[in-house]
Amino acid sequence: MSNPLPLLTTPPTERRDAARNREALLSAASELIRGCSVEGVTMEAVAAKAGVGKGTVFRRFGSREGLMASLLDHAESEWQAAVIGGPPPLGPGGPPMERLLAFGESRMHLHLQQGALIDAAGRTWGENYAVIGFATMHVRILLAELGVQGNLPYLATALVAPLSLPVLRQQFGPAGMTEEQVLAGWGELVRRVVG
Amino acid sequence: MSNPLPLLTTPPTERRDAARNREALLSAASELIRGCSVEGVTMEAVAAKAGVGKGTVFRRFGSREGLMASLLDHAESEWQAAVIGGPPPLGPGGPPMERLLAFGESRMHLHLQQGALIDAAGRTWGENYAVIGFATMHVRILLAELGVQGNLPYLATALVAPLSLPVLRQQFGPAGMTEEQVLAGWGELVRRVVG
DNA sequence: AATAGAAACGGACCGTGGTCCGTTTCGACT
DNA sequence: AGTCGAAACGGACCACGGTCCGTTTCTATT
Numbered sequence: 001m002s003n004p005l006p007l008l009t010t011p012p013t014e015r016r017d018a019a020r021n022r023e024a025l026l027s028a029a030s031e032l033i034r035g036c037s038v039e040g041v042t043m044e045a046v047a048a049k050a051g052v053g054k055g056t057v058f059r060r061f062g063s064r065e066g067l068m069a070s071l072l073d074h075a076e077s078e079w080q081a082a083v084i085g086g087p088p089p090l091g092p093g094g095p096p097m098e099r100l101l102a103f104g105e106s107r108m109h110l111h112l113q114q115g116a117l118i119d120a121a122g123r124t125w126g127e128n129y130a131v132i133g134f135a136t137m138h139v140r141i142l143l144a145e146l147g148v149q150g151n152l153p154y155l156a157t158a159l160v161a162p163l164s165l166p167v168l169r170q171q172f173g174p175a176g177m178t179e180e181q182v183l184a185g186w187g188e189l190v191r192r193v194v195g
Numbered sequence: 196m197s198n199p200l201p202l203l204t205t206p207p208t209e210r211r212d213a214a215r216n217r218e219a220l221l222s223a224a225s226e227l228i229r230g231c232s233v234e235g236v237t238m239e240a241v242a243a244k245a246g247v248g249k250g251t252v253f254r255r256f257g258s259r260e261g262l263m264a265s266l267l268d269h270a271e272s273e274w275q276a277a278v279i280g281g282p283p284p285l286g287p288g289g290p291p292m293e294r295l296l297a298f299g300e301s302r303m304h305l306h307l308q309q310g311a312l313i314d315a316a317g318r319t320w321g322e323n324y325a326v327i328g329f330a331t332m333h334v335r336i337l338l339a340e341l342g343v344q345g346n347l348p349y350l351a352t353a354l355v356a357p358l359s360l361p362v363l364r365q366q367f368g369p370a371g372m373t374e375e376q377v378l379a380g381w382g383e384l385v386r387r388v389v390g
Numbered sequence: 391a392a393t394a395g396a397a398a399c400g401g402a403c404c405g406t407g408g409t410c411c412g413t414t415t416c417g418a419c420t
Numbered sequence: 421a422g423t424c425g426a427a428a429c430g431g432a433c434c435a436c437g438g439t440c441c442g443t444t445t446c447t448a449t450t
Contacts, residue, residue, distance in 0.1 A: 154380025
């Protein structure tokens with residue numbers, strides 16, 4: 001008997017072979033990264049290592065950038081989980097200002113750690129609403145908890161922006177700042193915005 | 196007689212044919228953009244239109260991204276000139292706060308206008324110190340004129356960051372802000388930072 | 391004007407991302 | 421089990437960015 005109301009119960013299901021292949025391809029890509037570097041992650045190499053055809057890789061991930069974004073998703077999901085349900089100061093429970101500062105620090109570290117992958121993912125990642133949207137919304141909520149009045153949506157994006165990889169690179173590179181200076185700077189920015 | 200001190204007088208001079216070709220290639224690329232779009236600017240097409248070999252394009256600009264960055268340089272130079280020596284409120288002469296707000300608005304418009312080109316130039320442009328460095332330094336100077344105390348280098352980068360193309364795209368797209376809202380938001384950010 | 395050496399040129403060549411379409415596999419329903 | 425339509429697969433194929441190296445062109449010097 002077919003479900004007469006395939007609403008929320010059936011998130012357009014994925015065929016078994018498709019799921020297997022997606023898994024195999026992600027593992028293959030991870031292993032290739034471990035073996036060499038992100039440069040070595042060629043679509044053909046990934047396909048070969050996973051034992052599937054090249055077309056399958058593109059069918060699953062759309063593009064090389066899409067594949068990279070999928071790899072990033074793992075780290076991002078873990079990070080989001082830590083924000084939502086992990087221990088303080090990043091997770092819930094502590095004072096909002098401490099949470100906010102912990103947010104900045106951990107987000108910065110996440111971006112620096114995943115730098116090569118973020119580059120390889122290009123706009124697929126950087127303009128992904130689910131990613132930027134989560135971080136921005138989180139900051140917005142914390143600002144509200146801190147009693148900040150004003151254009152919270154904008155202020156949230158403005159606080160998240162300087163944590164992006166290109167900005168961090170510019171600060172650590174040409175501007176010659178240290179990690180401590182950048183973190184202190186972001187903290188100062190937050191304090192001024194919160195008022 | 197050769198110059199015994201070829202220090203500042205000889206910025207490693209460029210051969211005539213090389214200069215001609217650089218010029219021809221830039222025109223060809225501009226025309227191709229006008230004709231179709233940035234996608235149509237193929238290295239081979241540019242070379243053919245300029246009547247040179249493909250290798251020459253790479254010799255001059257290093258890569259496709261480098262070529263795009265060179266195209267951007269024209270607009271950027273004009274903008275920098277307007278900041279340094281143009282009429283107020285963007286140029287010198289007006290009150291610092293008005294200059295700062297004019298800076299934000301014109302920078303935003305520049306990024307939006309050149310969006311396709313900025314994308315095509317990739318990191319070659321976005322992480323170019325001469326570009327980000329100028330904008331950041333300008334903001335830093337204005338903050339100093341406004342009597343702001345604290346970590347000016349960082350605060351300057353933090354004010355420039357939300358004017359970057361990816362952030363603007365996110366604001367205009369998923370976040371659904373209007374141009375007025377974004378400008379007002381940036382102004383509010385500036386006021387809070389200045390204190 | 392002749393020369394020599396450095397710099398620029400050109401286009402064949404290669405690797406990789408991305409597409410296309412005929413073939414195979416899955417799984418829902420009988 | 422058998423059938424059938426939809427979904428996934430595979431790998432030949434294409435286009436474009438980037439490299440390489442033998443050839444040509446410039447310019448400084450005599």
